[in-house]
Amino acid sequence: MPEHPMLEKTNRINLLFDFYSELLTEKQRTFLSCYFHDDYSLGEIASEFSISRQAVYEHIKRAELxxxxxxRKLRLLAKHEQRTDCLNRLEDLLGEASPDLRSKAAPLLEKMRLVD
Incomplete structure (x- = not known):
């Protein structure tokens, strides 16, 4: 069953936020965090920061863009997803390998998972 479009968008923004949050302004980080991590409404954020709901919306939309x-330029999320897929496939292949090979490869596989 496919994910709900809004949940899919939220998950993507959260992943992008993990990679690129330090490149955003403090205000953009704060508003995105409140909206996507803490599930605040636009109205709640507007009230908290004494600005209009429209201003909050514009800050969030600009930050998403x-x-x-x-x-689009750096592809950190795409590369992360490719690495994760390759590591999962490698782990599956190692499941079919001899116990000796699995025990030798396990520390390296774990180290590779910690790279991100």
Whole structure:
């Protein structure tokens, strides 16, 4: 069953945020965190920061566009997903290997998972 589009978008923004948050302004980080991590509404964020709901929306929308632009240029999330897929496939293959090979490869596989 496919994910709900809003949940899919939230998951993507959260992943992009993990990679690129330090490239955003403090205000963009704060608003994205409140909206996507803490599940605040636009109105709640607006009230908390004494600005209009529209201003919050514009900050969040601009930050989302910046995250997507960083990903388009740097592809950190895409590379992470490719590495994860390769590591999972390697782990599956090692499951079919001899116990000796599995025990030798396990520390290296774990070290590779910690790279990200």
């Amino acid at each position: 910046m995250l997507e632009e960083y990903e």
